[in-house]
Amino acid sequence: MTVPEATPTNVAADSAYVAMQAGVVHGDVNQYTTYADSPPEKKFQAGVHILDGGMSSRAWQLIQEAVVGGYKTNEVCFYWLLALVSGRTRHGLSKEEMAALRNERNIFRLTDDDEWVNGVKTIRRLLASAEKKDADTRVLFKELDALGDPQRAMILRHLEQFLDGPIAEQMWHRTLSQAKDERMAGDRANRIWKFFEPAPSKPRERAVRRPDTPLRVCVRIVMATAVFLAATIHIGYVLVQGGRVFALMICLASAVGGYYGAREGLEWRFRVVRRRTKDMEYGPPSARRTNTQPEGFAKRVDQRFDHYFAVYVPHGVQREVWLAKTAGIRRSLRDELVEIYREERVGVERINWLIRHRVDDVRRRWREGVLWSYREELATPLSTKAGAVLGLAALVGGGAWAVSDAVLVAPLGASGSTVLVLASGWIGARALLGVLLERWRFAADERESGRTLDGDWEAFRRWRAKLADKPKDQEMAVWLDSDRKVLLDDALKHYRLVMSNVVAHAFIEAPAPSTRRARVKDGPWRYRKYRLLAFLLTADGVRQLTVDLDFTEGAFHVRERSSYRFDAVAAVRVGQGDNDERTFELALVDGQKISVQVMSPGMEILQEGEDPGTVSEVTLDASGLHQTLHVLEGIAAEGKEWIRYER
Known part of the structure; x- marks a missing residue:
């Protein structure tokens, strides 16, 4: 679908968030739940599930806690690396995180060869090759293609954005191919609506009025x-x-x-x-x-x-x-x-x-x-x-x-x-x-x-x-991640770009107006309809694509396409209301604002033992807001110089 180029406008202007239906919380699903005294193995398993659910920051925290608790295996090393770099750029790592990444070989001692060791070695080689402009990637990608699942699928899903240089283009093609295969897999069209259905209440017999003889x-x-x-x-x-x-x-x-x-x-x-x-x-x-x-x-x-x-x-x-x-x-x-x-x-x-x-x-x-x-x-x-x-x-x-x-x-x-x-x-x-x-x-x-x-x-x-085959939250995350990658590919084609032209890209996922929502216990909110904002940063400036996603059908409806220079970005912020409402706002120097509600007011529906702050944080983590803020705040502060710092 092609529409004329649009000038920046207020995204929220014609989509006031009203009448959001009551949320569904699947309290019988506890894959994301841990406690302070949980054993390291339990924290690691929860971290893996959370990473599969698209919440990489929370996943790395739990896996790191398991590692500090002495739980170090080949599998732990594999997921520790992925959670650390998932959905992030090199510039997005803190000094402590970058030090941990470079010290990974001293933290983990790999044991006998198995599929997890092969996965760790492939990740190491990918990271090392991305830093070398003349790296020979043929042997490296042959090793990647030889990996079995889930190692190969997880690397393609989580490592794509962290890589740069010549290796990024080849990695992107494999990632996109996998996304297209996974996007409608698992009978998505006939199952995804079931995630938003609550557990049915059992039938009850109406109390019959008994005969009362005075x-x-x-x-x-x-x-x-x-x-x-x-x-x-x-x-x-x-x-x-x-x-x-x-x-x-x-x-x-x-x-x-x-x-x-x-x-x-x-x-x-x-x-x-x-x-x-x-x-x-x-x-x-x-x-x-x-x-x-x-x-x-x-x-x-x-x-x-x-x-x-x-x-x-x-x-x-x-x-x-x-x-x-x-x-x-x-x-x-x-x-x-x-x-x-x-x-x-x-x-x-x-x-x-x-x-x-x-x-x-x-x-x-x-x-x-x-x-x-x-x-x-x-x-x-x-x-x-x-x-x-x-x-x-x-x-x-x-x-x-x-x-x-x-x-x-x-x-x-x-x-x-x-x-x-x-x-x-x-x-x-x-x-x-x-x-x-x-x-x-x-x-x-x-x-x-x-x-x-x-x-x-x-x-x-x-x-x-x-409802017996209701999809798991991890399936929902994979489908949504695949939608994002297909959307990114559409944006690249529209702007006639290749991945090597893109310095960085970022997404914001927000609920569309009047949509149904559901989540598992301690998990992020998922929506039947999304408002997606995609940002592509190139040497010439920012390309922004705003679409509505019908998640049940995997269909995009383009709302607007915008382009603006780096020096046109005046400020980026996230406002938080007393009712936990979160609004992302990008202000341009000409006074126009691009805003979208990432979290609507009154979204906290808690199960016993849940913490409202944790639910909000994992929802924002899954929405991509943190990484997008990091990228756009850098642009607002440094302008075009940000590209030089990033590279």
Whole structure:
């Protein structure tokens, strides 16, 4: 992609950093974690992992601590050398570091030949040959090409920028070739997004409200039942005493019919109540609930449901129709998940999978035509209605026959008992009906909750299996480093330069606006989208390339290209706010500024045992800010004389 040359502008002017999504911290990854009392072997292994993660300064500190602790092997020597020079120029080493590099042979005593010894010897020869303009590099690169992995790959990745002279050009071609091979390796396009997904929270069963029968209701049922039985027995006694045995038999037979009628009536009533409850739950939200504005966790869950319902629209259905018809279901599902997860302080990112599953399940049931199937399932069959009506009719008929005969035998006593039977039966039946309906409701809710939980667990297992090959942080670092090298190659081609024309080059990696981010414990932040600034320093001045990198796809989008002389650089600084915001700023003599936020405010999301300063430092280390500052500060201070000092 070619665009017209641009004059220096304020990079941050049109990209205010807003709405950065909450970060994900993979607390179950501990490859970078060490402690003051960790053994030297542990510190060395952590240093190797950190170097693979692109944090060379922190890596060298840990490996040096392991060496001071007496842990000196061929492998330690190899990584010690790489960590010391990785991503740096010779001019970027301090006096102490340069002294340590020149004293390396006295620090380490190599043992028997192995792949690590061969790697150390190759590094030594590369460093020595870079200082000789007439060095014969054919044998040297033959030895480098003969090395196996990981020695050859690590040397190409970490040593390229430290070398200069004729050897640098040949080294660059090999480094670029490796970067192109590694850039999309490991199924990057299909795996990298998984790094930004948090560990999913396990499904939880919604607590079903248990039936709560107040003591007064129990007392009412017992007393009403006692009175009912006593009055009924008295009527039966009157019938026997008066010789009305047939009427008594009719009464007993009607009681059996009344039992079956009451059972069917209870079923009828339960279906009507439950269907009405479901209609209220799945129907359009009431005006009162609609006007209630959720906050905090509930608001974020609300937004996720709104998003996925807007995305998961059934084929052939207008979005407006879909959203209107499912408004009540959406509200019901939202309320359920808020109730289940709110008290556990679970971030909404960890239940995104569950929200997607629930919404997809609603879409599936819509397509299959069963979204409102509960209305048919809870419709009362005609046989149930007939059984209830006939049974209760038999009870009323038989009871009336028995009462009329009893009144003929003992008018006063039978009438009083009849009144008691009717009153206690009505009171007891109403109370008992409420108790039984609650028990049936509880059983139905438990069955429904169990089916929902089974579906959630199945979806959870599928999602966890999908995330099983989530890339490691070291893979992310290799892909990003490969992107940087490919970008550098594009810049060289655009400016018609070769690597031998470049005195030094440097990068700054910053998060793009409104991007997702994630990191492992004690590791640097990684972003789905980056703002990359590449600086190429040549004898003629500075070439700057600013691009947006879609890290998930490895695609560059050029924002601007700039060129300016060394004496045009007025100042370079990094500002730090109270909220840990870090802003890189390059000021030119004409008053223009090139600025970019390297770290956004409020970026510290810490796991137990993490130190906020360490997290910030490794993020800046991985961003390339330290090396870039060293180079550009030298230019601001010395101007074109910096080139002579560098060479």
